[in-house]
Amino acid sequence: MTRDREATSRRILEAARDLFAEHGYDQVTMRMIASEAGANVALVNRYFGTKAALFAEALATGSTIEAVIAGDPAGLASRLAHRLAVRLQSGVTEPVTRMVDRAGTSPEIRAILHAHVEATVVKRIAAQLEGPRPEQRALLAATMILGTGSVRRLFGPGVIEEVAVEEVEERLREMFAICLRP
């Protein structure tokens, strides 16, 4: 047994991110995380304090939605639509988004997620928008992003038929255009 605090805590964080994304906050236990990381339960608390704090840290790592939002504002609607269409159809999703979809319901966890979505999605989309009340329109886009997550959570991957993917993506693009226009 090699003793390496940094490596162990990183394994714990990765295990937490994957498990929270897969099963949601409530369904994941500290023992599951420790087992997945090949570490002792006590270490999880020692290194990260509480379960909620670990969740907050896991949330902050490995997000790629910022990359989709960043870039040419003119293509934002297209990029978001593509991301969502792929997400609805395939089994591959982004850990952070899934974490939001499958969030627990306790006030503490909700507050953590609220802060995260506001900072990484709403504020960043709003920053790209011209015209009045950019945050209200960014919120509509967030509605679609989170709604896709809910649908995929309830209906599972592959809910969009293969032949319809392109058409769905086009409709999503038009819907995003309505959200985002001034």
Added chain:
Amino acid sequence: MTRDREATSRRILEAARDLFAEHGYDQVTMRMIASEAGANVALVNRYFGTKAALFAEALATGSTIEAVIAGDPAGLASRLAHRLAVRLQSGVTEPVTRMVDRAGTSPEIRAILHAHVEATVVKRIAAQLEGPRPEQRALLAATMILGTGSVRRLFGPGVIEEVAVEEVEERLREMFAICLRP
């Protein structure tokens, strides 16, 4: 103490519906339900079997979304947009929708919710649509409905500014029109 099985079980069911809607499946305990209903915990299990079965029964009662979906297909987008705009802005929401928003994450509960959303939202919207693949388009509408729930859950009521409500509703209407068109 008057002894009335029917009245007691009805109070339990109502308490369950309200509490599940307010706090979500995971956060509500059998003891909370019993206390809210002014009944003994054992009666909840006696009358409804298990917590999951009680949830399923509570889900089936008191839904009004069907009424919004039913009616003139031409006005469907408008009605849905109005419902969602009101829901985003005010504190008043529909118990069943909140129950879906705040769903627990266990596979059993997810399956119950999946069946419910598919039967009461997707199938009913799809039944109103002309053209090919009505279910795929109904699913997009469900995305918006569930997404509104997620946003409201995370951001709280009043996330839409008073002055922007009408404009948001108009955007929602256009977005629904894109979902629903043939």
Added chain:
DNA sequence: TTGACAAGTAAACAAGCGTCTACTAACTCT
């Protein structure tokens, strides 16, 4: 080589959960 510090472990803690059993008390029917 040794001793101190830190990484890792095992076990227990207290609390909360859903559920069940044994009991009491009210209502109904003859």
Added chain:
DNA sequence: AGAGTTAGTAGACGCTTGTTTACTTGTCAA
């Protein structure tokens, strides 16, 4: 009026949870 049925109750059961404590073991500087 009394027996039988049934609504309602109290309490415990077994289990799981997040967290902590006391301990062991590996590592590295002196």
